[in-house]
Structures are given as structure tokens and as C-alpha cells.
Amino acid sequence: MREIEVSAVLPVYNDLTALKTAIPRSLEALESIAPERFELIVAEDGSTDGSAEFVRAYETNDPRVRLLHSDERLGRGRALNRAFSGANGSIVCYYDVDLATDMQHLAELVGAVRDGYDAATGSRLLPESVITRSGGREIASRGYNMLVRTILGSSLHDHQCGFKAFRRDRLLDLLPSVTAGHWFWDTEVLIRAQKNEYRIKELPVRWRQGEGTTVRRKDVVEMGSAILRLWWRLHVEKG
Numbered sequence: 139m140r141e142i143e144v145s146a147v148l149p150v151y152n153d154l155t156a157l158k159t160a161i162p163r164s165l166e167a168l169e170s171i172a173p174e175r176f177e178l179i180v181a182e183d184g185s186t187d188g189s190a191e192f193v194r195a196y197e198t199n200d201p202r203v204r205l206l207h208s209d210e211r212l213g214r215g216r217a218l219n220r221a222f223s224g225a226n227g228s229i230v231c232y233y234d235v236d237l238a239t240d241m242q243h244l245a246e247l248v249g250a251v252r253d254g255y256d257a258a259t260g261s262r263l264l265p266e267s268v269i270t271r272s273g274g275r276e277i278a279s280r281g282y283n284m285l286v287r288t289i290l291g292s293s294l295h296d297h298q299c300g301f302k303a304f305r306r307d308r309l310l311d312l313l314p315s316v317t318a319g320h321w322f323w324d325t326e327v328l329i330r331a332q333k334n335e336y337r338i339k340e341l342p343v344r345w346r347q348g349e350g351t352t353v354r355r356k357d358v359v360e361m362g363s364a365i366l367r368l369w370w371r372l373h374v375e376k377g
Contacts, residue, residue, distance in 0.1 A: 140174060140175065140201075141175055142175060142176060142177050142225075142226040142227045142228075143172045143175040143176065143227055143228055143229060144168060144171060144172040144175065144176040144177075144227045144229045144230075144231065144248055145176070145177050145179060145222075145225035145226055145227030145229070145230045145231070145306070146164060146168055146176065146177070146178050146179065146230075146231050146232065146233070146244075147179045147180075147181050147218060147221045147222065147225070147230065147231070147232040148160055148161075148164065148178065148179070148180050148181065148232070148233070148235045149181045149183065149214050149217050149218055149221075149232060149234070149235065149300075150180055150181060150182045150183060150185060150189055150193075150235050151182075151183045151184065151185055151189075151211070151214075152185045152186060152187040152189060153185070153187075153189055153235045153236075154185070154187045154188050154189045154192055156235045156236050156237075157180070157189060157192055157193065157235060158192070159237065160235045160236075160237055161178065161180075161193075161196055161203065163237060163241055164178050164241075165178060165200070165202060165203075167241045167244050167245075168202075168244075170245065171244060171245050171248055172248070176202065176227065177202055177203075177204055177225070177226060177227065178202055178203050178204065179204045179206055179221050179224075179225060180193045180203065180204065180205050180206065181206050181217040181218060181220065181221040182205060182206065182207045182208065183208050183211055183212050183213070183214070183217040184208050184209060184210050184211035184212070190205065190207045193205040194207075206220065206221050206224065208220070212319070213319040213320035214319075214320050214321055214323060215316070215318045215319045215320050215321075215322070215323030215326075216319045216320075218232060218323060219313055219316070219323075222304075222306065222309055222310065222313070223310065223313070225306060227306060228305065228306055228307070229248055229251045229252065229303060229304070229305065229306065230303065230304050230306045230309060231244070231247060231248060231251075231302065231303035231304070232300070232301075232302060232303075233300055233301045233302075234300035234301070234348070236348040238300070238345055238346055238347065238348050239260050239299065239300070239301040239343050239344070239345050240343060240344040240345070242344070243260060243301070243341060243343050243344070246258075246341055247260065247301065247302075247303045247341060248303055250303065250339040250341065251303050251304065251305055254337065255305075255337045255338060255339045256304065256305050256308045256331065256336035256337045256338065257302065257303065257304045257305070257308070257309070257327075257328070257331055257336055257337075257338045257339070258302065258303045258304075258338070258339040258340075258341060259294070259296070259297075259299060259301065259302045259303075259328060259338065259339070259340055259341070260296070260299040260301030260302070260341055260342075260343040260345070261294070261295050261296040261299060261340045261341060261342055261343065262279070262296050262299055262343060262345045263279070263280065263283060263295040263296040264295055264296075264340065264341075264342040265342070266342035267342040267343055267344070267345065268342075268343075268344045268345070269344075269345045269346070269347075270345070270346040270347060271345075271346070271347035272347060275347060279296075279298070282297075282298070282361055282362075283295060283296055283297055283298075285362065285365055286325060286329070286365060289365050289366070289369050290329050290365060290368060290369055290372070291332075292328065292329055292332060293332065294328060294332070294338065294340050295340060296340070297324060297325040297328050297329075298321070298324050298325060299324075299343070299345070300324065301343060302324070302327075308331075308336060309327075311334075312327060312330050312331060312334065315330055315377070316330060317371070318364065318368075321361070322361065322364040322368075325364070325365075325368075326364075326368055329368060329372075333372065
């Protein structure tokens with residue numbers, strides 16, 4: 139059996155078109171980072187567009203690729219929890235299947251954990267970051283992250299960038315306390331990691347907005363509510 143150092147996870151829901159690019163690009167990047175010592179886990183979350191079948195065929199021909207299929211929709215956070223729990227690497231990372239964050243940063247992300255950090259996260263809001271997105275998304279992102287910093291006391295700049303790596307053992311220590319099942323997972327993991335005094339490296343990245351990505355009023359309301367719920371759990375329920 140191959141010794142695995144790095145487990146990379148692609149969270150997927152009806153992303154067949156993106157997968158056709160993301161899998162070969164991922165294998166190329168990972169081979170340069172951890173030659174023959176990595177696995178690519180596709181956490182496929184109840185897709186109906188043939189994503190599971192595509193990955194299953196890829197898996198048959200390339201043992202470095204693993205399909206982790208769910209018949210029912212779990213949500214991004216629960217799908218990631220399941221993938222990380224079943225990963226074989228001592229370092230785990232994940233990134234969005236549309237490769238919005240430039241893959242040139244993956245070596246630096248994994249390298250930060252190799253260098254002793256408990257976690258590393260891409261940031262679109264550091265001065266050195268280069269981003270391409272609409273004005274509406276930019277305003278919403280900066281407003282959201284300001285609220286997280288103000289209300290939850292975070293020292294980080296960007297909490298929702300889908301480009302993160304962890305020491306697997308340290309991440310698994312956190313997961314039982316993480317309650318977010320979908321998009322807020324990214325923020326809650328970073329807040330709880332800081333609360334537990336984990337060493338976190340925030341890295342500037344080159345990032346571009348994916349096609350068809352929009353900000354809806356109900357998304358903004360839900361994310362604001364999620365911040366307040368986590369504050370309540372941390373400061374009132376002490377959980």
C-alpha cells in the first residue's frame with residue numbers, strides 16, 4: 139500500500155464540467171508536491187449530473203483518485219467532515235472544484251503545514267492578493283469578513299476562501315465541535331481553531347470569480363445569522 143502524506147479533497151455537487159479540468163490539474167499539481175505520496179478524494183455530494191459516474195471511471199484507471207459518494211445531499215461541511223475523517227494523509231487540504239484559486243499556490247499551502255503550522259488558508263483580502271470579481275461580491279465579502287473579525291474576534295482577514303490545509307490530527311480534534319453543515323463550515327473551523335490557539339498561516343492568493351456566481355439577499359441574511367449563532371454558542375453556551 140502506498141504511503142500517503144497529502145490528501146486533497148474536492149467537494150463536488152453537480153460539477154461534471156468542472157471536474158473534467160479539476161482532476162487532471164489536481165493530479166499534476168499534487169505530483170509535484172508529494173510524488174506518489176498523495177491521494178485525490180472527490181467528495182461527491184448527491185449529484186444528479188453524472189459527476190459520480192465520471193469520477194468512478196477515473197478511479198478505475200488511476201488509483202490516486204478516490205470517489206467518496208453520498209446518495210443524499212449532505213451539504214458542503216458534512217461532506218468535508220466525511221472526507222477528512224476517511225483520508226489517509228497526515229496533511230489534508232481542500233479547494234473549490236472550479237479552481238477559483240490559482241493552483242500555483244497549492245505547494246505553499248501544503249508547505250505551511252509541513253513547516254509546523256496547524257492550518258493554512260488562502261486569503262483574497264491581503265494587500266498582496268490579486269482577485270477578479272464583481273463589485274457586489276467584493277462588497278459582500280469585505281462586509282462579511284469585517285463582521286466575523288468584529289463579532290467573533292478573528293485575527294484573520296478572509297474566512298470563506300475555499301482553499302485550506304490542515305494537520306489531519308489537529309483538524310479531527312476540532313470537528314466534533316463544528317456544527318455548520320454547509321457554507322459556514324469554512325468560517326467556523328477557522329474560528330474554533332483560533333479559539334484553541336492553533337497556529338494558522340494566512341496566504342495571499344490569485345483568485346477569480348467563478349462563472350454564474352451570484353450573491354443573493356437570503357445568502358447574506360443567512361451568513362449574518364450564522365455569525366450570531368456561533369457567537370452565542372461560544373460565549374453563552376460555552377460550546
